Amino acid sequence: MSEGPSSLYPQEVSLTNCDKEPIHILGKIQSHGYLLACDPASYKITYCSENIDQLFNKNVEEILGSQITDLLTNLTAEILKTVDSSEKMSPEQLHINGVSYLLIAHINEGNLVIEIEPFENPRDPFKYQDQLSEVVAKLNSVTDEQKMCDITADLIKDFFDYDRVMIYRFDENWDGIVVSEAREGHLESWLGLRYPASDIPQQARKLFLRQGVRIIADVKSEPVSIQALSGDECDNPIDLSISETRASSPIHIEYLENMNVGATLTAAIISKGNLWGLIACHHYSPKLVNYYQRQSCKFLTQVFSSQLVLSKANVLLQKVNRAAVLRSKLVEKISKDWNIHKGLTKGEATMLDITEATGAAVMLDDRIATVGKTPSEEEICGLVMLLKQGKEDLIVTANLSERHKVSDSLKFYASGVLCLFLSAAKKNALIWFKPEKIETVTWAGNPEKPVAVDENQRISPRKSFDKWSVEQSGKSDPWYDYEIAAAKALKENISEIILEKYEEVKELNILLRNAYEDLETFSYSVAHDLRAPLRGIDGFAQILKEDYFEQLDDFGKSSIETIINSSVKMNQLIDDILEFSKVSQAAVKKDDFSMAQVVQETVDFLHIEQDFPNTKITIDESMPPAYGDRKMVLQLMQNLLTNALKYTEKERDPLIEIGHTVIDQMDYFFVKDNGIGFDQKHERRIFKLFNRLVGDEYAGSGIGLTISQRIVKKHSGEIKVISEAGKGSTFLFNLG
Incomplete structure (x- = not known):
């Protein structure tokens, strides 16, 4: 005979490994209950709690290995045969030695688990039923989430008479916050306090989600060990995941003792299959709530959860419908004018209105349009460059600075970012921004010190739950x-x-x-x-x-x-x-060539020294090599130089400079003259076919610059001009 869970349970559990503690196989139950477990086929008893001899006139050694029918009446034994593995059996009331008990049975992991706990008949079951109906009616009468939480806390306290009842909601990091409470007047308020995720580790949350409701009847009582039949069963600890009397983790018990709590009742608030939060009830002395009362609490919590889901669904439906109407207006605007930038950011309805963001931007075809409070265009471009490095087409964050190193200015406007890339190339995007929300968060104790170290260097749960305020920055409202x-x-x-x-x-x-x-x-x-x-x-x-x-x-x-x-x-x-x-x-045939050599060939071809003896030409011999169609570029240079010669000929000291410069990290070649120039407002017009800004006093057809522009475009490059009337012109081009 040995204790069941010894082989799987860690030799020492501390705050450093409590999140891995197998709390479903602790091998102990609470002292108010009794446990038997048998093979559901043979009904041979394989486990029992050490206190089982208090109910039956047999010791543990006699009970282990015997038949369940040796302990229970034939009627009860027959009822046990109806237990289904999918759910718990309806409780069976027993009388043992003149005392009333409830027998609750279920099948789990191949064991028929039978739990027996004290039961006291309610004084007036009809009044209890009326009270329950009244509670349900009150819950159904409200739709506001906060009011719903407040009413639920009050009703649960009145109904079950715990000293403190809290509605405890989890956030995205599984930290908890008390969003509502009902308490005795002499108790300090815990409303608004936050608790770190380590207070309720992930395996405990999973059990709450599975079991629904759970009590600890007496925090200070010693748990009762479970004994197993000798043999292979010793290495297979009994799974108490959905047991009513399962003992709690020693770490959790110590945590409750540090809070001076004597008993607890906890019910899971489940929304769409996920653990939304808990109804946490504390009593400062031992308190046993019977099985039927616990099921009533579970039922009320389910009503509350349903109302919560329904309320959220109604609000969501309203917002979804409103967003759909707004989207329809936006699409209509865009389709009418074929201007996505204007359609999304101008007018009565904008892309900002379909969310609760404070700013939005559309980046399309290398142009940005914004609406609302947004970062600068330069910051938006930098942000998109950061976000496009990932694989996702959708980026959602309420804490941008947690993912990326960003400036204070960007964090101010865009701690929250919702970004959707419109294509796999990630050049175009729709972006919404939520600003940084600086707020003071109050924790129950220092969240940075969830443990305490005693004089023997033993790590234990924190002993102080004094309010600890921390300023939280870098985060926005959630999406x-x-x-x-x-x-x-x-x-x-x-x-x-x-x-x-x-x-x-x-x-x-x-x-x-x-x-x-x-x-x-x-x-x-x-x-x-x-x-x-x-x-x-x-x-x-x-x-x-x-x-x-x-x-x-x-x-x-x-x-x-x-x-x-x-x-x-x-x-x-x-x-x-x-x-x-x-x-x-003509097709473009690209190759590397010397631009300086092309310029010199052009100068020689045009017989400048003979035909324009007064014109001074300077050539930057350090021009970098070019890559393009040499023949076309030679024609381009002839056109630009011919133009410069023509419009400087009447100047007293005609001067033409041919060289190279860098603009926005791009190489540009230029032809600069001190000729007649023109008003800069005509910069687009001069490249159009047959367009001339001068009369017949200057020869020409108005095609030369159009040909030049066509050559540059065929190289996927850019040509532009900077000019001022009476002061000359500078033509700049690159070859892409």
């Missing part, structure tokens, strides 16, 4: 399920709109490409076909000038000159159109 659901739904709506518009743009792009190809072919054909008649016009005009010029009057001579000059201009225009068409149709 609720409906907010996350609304954000996900909006993302889907946006994705559908983008996909729909993408298909439209794709179709338009095909039509545009076909039209563009037709236009280029047409331009080339027209330009080519104009050559012959233009050549004829110019030829006959030259003949008239050579053979009949002196015979013509002044008007005739002027007309001949006009025809010849117009032919030259027309011929140049045709050349430019053909060149533009060639550039548009």
Whole structure:
């Protein structure tokens, strides 16, 4: 004969390993109860509590190995045969030696567990039933969560007469907070106090979730050991997970003694299958609540839990419906104007309204639009870069600084972040922000010191539960399920709109490409076909000038000159159109080349020293090499340099600089002149086909800069100009 759980139970349990303590196989029960366990097939008794001899005129050695029918009446034994493994048997009232007891049986892990505990008949069962109905009616009459908690605490205290009743809610870290209480007037209030998760470790929470309600009748009483039949059973401790009389962990008992608590009743508040919190009842002297009363408490807690779930569901439904209406308005705005930035952040309804956030931003196509109180655009870009490093498309946090090192400014506006990336590339995102919420949190004792060390260096639960206030920073209000659901739904709506518009743009792009190809072919054909008649016009005009010029009057001579000059201009225009068409149709053949060498070739080709002797040109020989289509870049440089020469020719000291600079970590080449310049407001216009800002005093067709822009675009680069009228222009470009 030996104690059952010895092989699995750790030799020493302390605060360092209490979260692993196997509290379901402690091998002991509370002193007010008695326990028998037998094989459900043979009814041979394999376990019994050491105090069982107080009920039966047999000692433990005689009981172990005997039949259950040797102890109980035939009727009771027959009832035990009906016990189902799925739930506990309805209690059977017994009278042993003139005392009333309740027999409660269940099957668990292959054992038929029989518990016997004292029972005192209620004085007036009908009055008890009426009181219970009244309690249920009161619970059903309220919908506000806090009022529900307050009423429940009051009702449980009145009904079961404990000194203190607390509604204890768990947070996301399993720390607990007392959200409501009912107590005797002389007791100090614990309302609002927090308790660290270590006070109720995870295995205890699992048992509460499974059992529903549990009592400790006398904290100071010695638990009773369970004895097992000799043999293999000694190495298989009995599982008391759902036992009514299971003893508590010595660590927990010491914890309660430090609080001067004499007895407890605890009921699990379950919401959607999860442990929402506990109804924790404390009494400062021993108190036994019988099985039926415990079941009443369990029933009331279930009513409270149901009301809690229903209330939350109603609130959630209202918010979900409101968010759906707002999303519909947002989608309508976006679909109408095809402007996602404006549709989400401007107007009466915005993306901010579907959550309880204080700020929101949409990042799309390298542009950010914000609404409400948000970080700066630079901070938002930095935040997105941080968040996109992970694998998730959805990031939800109420404590950003816990995950990432962030600035105080970002933490102020965005301690809480809800971010949804719109695609796998993570370039576009919808983001909501909740600000830092600095608050003072009061703990029951110092949460940093949940243990105490005595003079013998023994670690024990903390002895002080004095209020300990801590300022909590870096956190925001939590993100609720409906907010996350609304954000996900909006993302889907946006994705559908983008996909729909993408298909439209794709179709338009095909039509545009076909039209563009037709236009280029047409331009080339027209330009080519104009050559012959233009050549004829110019030829006959030259003949008239050579053979009949002196015979013509002044008007005739002027007309001949006009025809010849117009032919030259027309011929140049045709050349430019053909060149533009060639550039548009040509494929880019990229390779490394020297930009300085390309510039020098351009200078030599244009005969600058002969044709523009007064113009000074400086070339930065340290320009870095370039990567692109050398032939195209040579043409680009010819166009830009020709432009600079043309518009500086009339200056007293014409100067052209060709060099290299770095802007936003990107290499740019530039051609700078001190020519006539132009108003910066025309910077876009000058790159358009046939657009010129000057009259006929300067030659040109208005195509050169358009060709230059086309060459740069074919390299996926950028070309821009900085200019001021009368002070010159600087053309800058990169090759992507």
